[in-house]
Amino acid sequence: MQSPQSIKSIQAGLLDGSLKMETRVDNHLASIKKSEDLNIYIEVFEEEIRKAAEELQEKINTHPDKLGKLFGVVFSIKDVLCYKDHKVTAASKILDGFESQFTATAIQRILDEDGLIIGRTNCDEFAMGSSNENSVYGACKNGHGDNRVPGGSSGGAAVSVQMHTCDVALGTDTGGSVRQPAAFCGVVGMKPTYGRISRYGLIAYASSFDQLGLLGHHTEDIATVLEVVSGKDSFDATSSNTPVDKYADLQAIENKKFAYFNEVVNHPKLNENIKSSTFDLFGKLKEKGHTVDDVEFEYLDYLVPTYYVLTTAEASSNLSRYDGVRYGHRSKEIKSFNDFYHKTRTEGFGLEVKRRIMLGTFVLSSGYYDAYYSKAQKVRNKISKAITKMLEEYDYIIMPTTTDIAWEIGAFDKDPVSVYLSDVFTVLANLCGLPAVSVPLGKDANGHSYGIQLISSKYNEAKLLNAAFSFQNIT
């Protein structure tokens, strides 16, 4: 497979005529056809994108001065993002047939800058999962080819980039759902600061954790797109009014301070290849004049428990809206008032979603609220304070994105806790609302990809992307 072009070279090619928009779209659609068995897309907007490509080519020919910043860039969108007059289901039966009444702000900003949308990608139901196996459409598979998960929940998004079916994928990251699949599929995945990108038009899972994220082949591309989709939005009160930096002006980093945790790099579940690549990288960073320090962090074992208490609580509340009254699935077997809700929801939600709603309901229920929900919010505060303090002294926290490579489909069907615990390295950024990026670090002897993760302080996306950019040349 030829190496993928960056946005910059795509746009240069379109302007000098060596690339044609119709051909680009043909190639992407052909890649989708070729990888149909991977179950990447829930729906491909084939006719629509062909038409958009034709119109854009016309604009390139006649009004090259009026082209938007993302002209010619082909995006996939995760099936939790609303796009007016297109279906969106969160990979759930409960939203079967639902059609968006408005467009998510991030998608609107892409369209306004002449980006094109090729289709909506598979994911875990309501973004709840780490493997893209919990989808009503069936599991999405890793393009590596030996029946492995792509990671999740934005699994389809990661494979859509991996298999060259689009240039950049729009995903969402509540506890690692962009970074972990990026690591498993050998692509770059970034989750910006909480509130950096508007969540308007994103189907809510856990509102104080959810953030849109981007997946692509090149850090430069992610920087270019992030600049467009970030910024205040009057439709999302939690979106930040902090000015958006010029992320795309990437600079190589010099003389930076990296913090790592001994408990992470010596984690009992850490894959040996990942461990040795991580230490190799630390060595290279030191050679280049950076500082890499082992820093004390006492909360590693509390990250996943805090994350699951709070996200399930928020989910149980957010998902109460699926009642069969105004939209979505409604049971046909209704004989009483209680049947209406109970049967509708029981038929509509999959097992993992039910499990999380039940757990969330438990931690919020009378008698347990203080012991679990309120307790977890306090622990979150301690974690956040400790990390904020660390990032006053260090530029980045560095650690592997995952403990292991992608597992075989079905391997953890009967063991949800093991899957939850596998999120241990990614949930930290969401607990603290911090930006984080996963960059490909290496492959094992069988070609399975893994990634290295960087976290920086709030709204320091530029600094984070500069490091990711520099890593592309080191790793």
Added chain:
Amino acid sequence: MEINEELILKLEKLSRLNLSQEDRTVIKDDLKSILNMIDKLQEVDTENVEPLIYLNQEKYEWRPDEVSNELPRRDALKNAPAANEEYFSVPKVLNI
């Protein structure tokens, strides 16, 4: 803390779910192991620690309270499982 059938039934009722016996057993066992995991939080000293609730601590910006029609009625009704021209419809559930 004991996770028994009674607690599961109570949570189903609060969650407006009605699990099959098979799912109920699966979820009961899973909740046991999940609670075992999250009970670890009790080890952390949180005396005098405030809960972290809002991630974005920026000052809220007020906007004028102006009427706007973001979602026309026709669009709002378009995904309804049942509706007439003006309202969502639900089956009769009360016996008056």
